[in-house]
Amino acid sequence: xxxxxxxxxxxxxxxxxxxxxxxxxxxxxxxxxxxxxxxxxxxxxxxxxxxxxxxxxxxxxxxxxxxxxxxxxxxxxxxxxxxxxxxxxxxxxxxxxxxxxxxxxxxxxxxxxxxxxxxxxxxxxxxxxxxxxxxxxxxxxxxxxxxxxxxxxxxxxxxxxxxxxxxxxxxxxxxxxxxxxxxxxxxxxxxxxxxxxxxxxxxxxxxxxxxxxxxxxxxxxxxxxxxxxxxxxxxxxxxxxxxxxxxxxxxxxxxxxxxxxxxxxxxxxxxxxxxxxxxxxxxxxxxxxxxxxxxxxxxxxxxxxxxxxxxxxxxxxxxxxxxxxxxxxxxxxxxxxxxxxxxxxxxxxx
Amino acid sequence: xxxxxxxxxxxxxxxxxxxxxxxxxxxxxxxxxxxxxxxxxxxxxxxxxxxxxxxxxxxxxxxxxxxxxxxxxxxxxxxxxxxxxxxxxxxxxxxxxxxxxxxxxxxxxxxxxxxxxxxxxxxxxxxxxxxxxxxxxxxxxxxxxxxxxxxxxxxxxxxxxxxxxxxxxxxxxxxxxxxxxxxx
Numbered sequence: 036x037x038x039x040x041x042x043x044x045x046x047x048x049x050x051x052x053x054x055x056x057x058x059x060x061x062x063x064x065x066x067x068x069x070x071x072x073x074x075x076x077x078x079x080x081x082x083x084x085x086x087x088x089x090x091x092x093x094x095x096x097x098x099x100x101x102x103x104x105x106x107x108x109x110x111x112x113x114x115x116x117x118x119x120x121x122x123x124x125x126x127x128x129x130x131x132x133x134x135x136x137x138x139x140x141x142x143x144x145x146x147x148x149x150x151x152x153x154x155x156x157x158x159x160x161x162x163x164x165x166x167x168x169x170x171x172x173x174x175x176x177x178x179x180x181x182x183x184x185x186x187x188x189x190x191x192x193x194x195x196x197x198x199x200x201x202x203x204x205x206x207x208x209x210x211x212x213x214x215x216x217x218x219x220x221x222x223x224x225x226x227x228x229x230x231x232x233x234x235x236x237x238x239x240x241x242x243x244x245x246x247x248x249x250x251x252x253x254x255x256x257x258x259x260x261x262x263x264x265x266x267x268x269x270x271x272x273x274x275x276x277x278x279x280x281x282x283x284x285x286x287x288x289x290x291x292x293x294x295x296x297x298x299x300x301x302x303x304x305x306x307x308x309x310x311x312x313x314x315x316x317x318x319x320x321x322x323x324x325x326x327x328x329x330x331x332x333x334x335x336x337x338x339x340x341x342x343x344x345x346x347x348x349x350x351x352x353x354x355x356x357x358x359x360x361x362x363x364x365x366x367x368x369x370x371x372x373x374x375x376x377x378x379x380x381x382x383x384x385x
Numbered sequence: 386x387x388x389x390x391x392x393x394x395x396x397x398x399x400x401x402x403x404x405x406x407x408x409x410x411x412x413x414x415x416x417x418x419x420x421x422x423x424x425x426x427x428x429x430x431x432x433x434x435x436x437x438x439x440x441x442x443x444x445x446x447x448x449x450x451x452x453x454x455x456x457x458x459x460x461x462x463x464x465x466x467x468x469x470x471x472x473x474x475x476x477x478x479x480x481x482x483x484x485x486x487x488x489x490x491x492x493x494x495x496x497x498x499x500x501x502x503x504x505x506x507x508x509x510x511x512x513x514x515x516x517x518x519x520x521x522x523x524x525x526x527x528x529x530x531x532x533x534x535x536x537x538x539x540x541x542x543x544x545x546x547x548x549x550x551x552x553x554x555x556x557x558x559x560x561x562x563x564x565x566x567x568x569x
Contacts, residue, residue, distance in 0.1 A: 115419065155524060159446035163433075166454025170426065173458065177419060177465050185465065192462045198453060216526060 050151050054131050063093035069342050076346040097279070105275035110178060115178035120273065120280035123171025126164045127287040133157045134294045135219045137327040141185035149327060150219070158206055159216040161295060162199075165250075168284065169195045172252075172259060175281070176269035187268025190353065191259035195250060197357060201364035202246035203376040205239035208368075209299045212236065212290045218295075222303035233300040235378065238371040240300045242364055244337070247292035249360070251285060253341055255348035256356060293337030297330060304330040398438055405431035422457060429453045443526040466562045 067082065067089070074081025083089040132151040139148045154160055169192060176188020209232050210216060212226035213317060225231055233240045249256040260268030270281045296302055304326035351359070404427060411424030429452045436445035517528060533541050 112417075112419075115423070118423075142463045154442065156442045156446050156526060159443070159450065163449035163454060166450055166458075167430075169454065169458050169459075171459055171487070173465070174419070174423070177461075188461065189465060192458055196458055196462075 038317045047151060051132075054151060055128060056288070057284065058128060058131055058287055058290060061290055062283050063097055065289065065338060066282070066284045067093045068338070069345070072325040072339065072342045073346050076343075091270050098144075100279040100282075101277060102124065103275040105277060106272075108272050110180045110273065112180070115174050116272075117277075119171050119175025119178060120277045121171070122174065123168050123284040124280040124287070126168040126171075127284040127291065130161050130164050130291050130360070131287075131294075132290070133160055133218060135222060135298065135303060136330050137325070153217055153219045156216045158216050158221070158295075158299075158353060161218075161291070162206070164287070165291065166195075166199060167248060168288065171284065172269050175273065176259075179269075179272035182268075183253040183265045184269050184271045187259045187265050187271070191252060191269060194252070194256065194258065194356060194360075196362075197360040198246045198249040198256075199240050201360065201368045202250065204372055205236075205243040205246070206299065206366040208236050208239040208372055211372075211376055211379050218298050218303075222298055222305065225302045226305055229351075231300060231302040231305075236300060236375065238367065239375070240296070242368050242371070243299070244292075244296055244340075246360075246364065247296065248341065249294055249356070251288045251341075253285075253289065254345040255350050257350060258353055258356060289338060289341055290334065293328075293334045293341070296337050394438055398435065400435040401431045401438070404428075419461065422461050422464060426453055426457050429457065441525050443524075443529050470516070 063288075070092075071081040071089070082090065082092040085091045085095045107113065122179050133154055135150040135153065137149040172191040172195075173188040176186075176191070179185075186233050209221065211222040212228075212232055212235060215221060215224065246317040248254075258268075259265075260270065265271070270278060273281060306324065306326075306329055397514040408424040408426075408431060410429030412421045412428070415421040415424060429448060433453070434447040436448060438443070517523075
C-alpha cells in the first residue's frame with residue numbers, strides 16, 4: 036500500500052459501497068422475512084407471487100416505491116418536509132461504519148478488517164449518531180402540517196428521549212465490564228473473559244433490547260405510527276421515495292440495534308461459549324465456520340425476536356409506555372449499574 | 386495531491402467553521418423558530434466536528450449525544466407544542482433591546498479579541514493535551530474522566546447537586562394539583 040490514495044480513499048470507498056449495499060438489501064429482505072414470519076404465525080402463507088416462493092417481492096416493492104408519484108402536501112414546509120427522510124436515513128446508515136462484523140483477516144497478503152473503522156469511542160459514536168435520527172421523525176411530522184403526523188412526531192420525541200436514558204445506562208454496565216468504548220475491544224474483552232456479557236449483564240441485556248424496540252418504534256411500542264389512532268403517524272403524508280426512506284431507516288435501525296446487542300452482550304463474532312463449555316461440547320467441530328457467520332446468525336436471531344414481538348404483543352398505551360420507561364426501567368437500570376460496578380470492583384482484576 | 390493530504394485537517398477545519406458560523410447566523414436570522422432550531426443543530430454538529438479535529442473525540446460524541454440528540458429535541462418539542470407559526474412579530478419589543486445588544490456585542494468582541502491575542506502569543510495548541518492522563522497519553526475519554534473525578538471532583542459534585550435541585554423544582558412546579566388540600 037505504497038500509494039496513499041489506495042489506503043486513504045480506495046479501500047474505505049469499496050468498504051462503504053459493500054456495507055451500504057448489504058444493509059439496504061438486508062433491510063429490504065427484512066420486510067419480506069417479516070411478512071413471511073408473521074404470516075406463518077397467523078397461519079397464512081404470506082407473499083408468494085413474485086418470483087419463486089415470493090423471493091423477489093422486496094425488489095418489486097422497491098421498484099414500485101421508486102417510480103411512485105411523490106406527493107407533497109400544499110401547505111407543508113417544503114424544505115423541512117424534504118429534510119425529514121434524509122435526517123432519518125443518513126444516521127441509520129452512518130452507524131454501520133463502526134459496527135465490527137468480524138475480526139481482521141488476511142486476503143491476498145493484505146490485512147483486511149471487515150468493518151469500516153474502529154473508533155475508540157465506538158459505542159458513544161453510535162448512540163450519538165442514532166440520536167440524530169429523532170429529528171427526521173419529529174421534523175417530518177411537523178412539516179407535513181397534518182395533526183396526525185404532528186401527534187406522531189411529538190409522541191416519537193417523548194418516547195425516544197425517554198428510552199435513550201435506560202438504554203445508555205445498560206450500555207454503561209457493559210463498558211464497565213469491558214473497560215473500553217471501542218466495539219472491537221468489547222468483543223475481544225469477552226473473548227478474554229471467556230464469557231459473554233449476557234450472563235453477568237442479564238438485566239442490562241433485557242433493558243437494552245426492550246429499549247431498542249422502543250427506540251425503533253416497533254411493536255409493542257409503535258405509538259408514533261399507531262395505525263388505529265393516527266392513520267400512519269409521522270409519515271402519514273409521505274409517499275414514494277420519501278416514504279421508502281422512512282421505511283429503510285426503520286429496518287436499518289432494527290439491524291443496528293440487533294448488531295449492537297450482538298456485540299455488547301452476545302460476543303459479536305465469537306463462536307458460542309468461548310473456553311466455557313468447550314469441554315462439554317465438541318466445539319472445534321465448529322471452527323470452520325467463519326466468524327462473520329456467527330455475527331449474522333446472532334443478529335438474525337434478534338431480528339426474529341422483533342417480528343415475534345410484533346406477532347405477539349398488543350400495543351402499549353402512551354401513559355403505560357412513559358410509566359415503563361421512567362418508573363421501571365430507569366430505577367432498575369440505575370440499581371443494576373451500581374450492582375455491576377460493585378461486582379467489577381470486587382471480582383474484576385483492575 | 387500531497388498538498389491535499391498534508392492540509393486535509395485545515396481544509397476540514399475551515400469547512401466546519403463556515404458551517405458553524407452560518408448556523409449561528411441562521412439562528413438569529415430565521416423567522417420560523419423551527420428553522421432557527423435546525424440551524425442551531427447544524428452549528429452543534431459542526432462544533433462536534435471541530436472537537437474531533439482537536440483529537441477530543443469524547444467531547445465530540447457527548448456534544449452530539451447531549452446537545453444535538455437531547456436538549457435540541459426538547460426545544461423542538463416545546464416549539465412545536467406552542468404552535469410558533471402563529472406568533473406575530475413585535476418590532477417595538479426588539480427595538481427596545483438595541484442598546485443592550487450593542488453593549489453585549491462590544492463586550493463579546495473584546496472577549497474574543499483578548500482570547501485571540503492570548504492564543505496567538507502562546508505556543509500553538511495541537512490537542513495532545515486533551516489526551517494526557519497524569520502526564521501519559523491515554524485517550525480523551527480517560528483524560529476527561531481523570532480531570533472530572535480527580536482534579537475537579539468537588540465542583541463536579543456541586544454542579545450535579547444544582548442540577549438535581551433544578552430538576553426537583555421543575556417537577557414540583559409542573560405537578561398537577563391534587564384535590565386533597567395538603568401540599569399542592
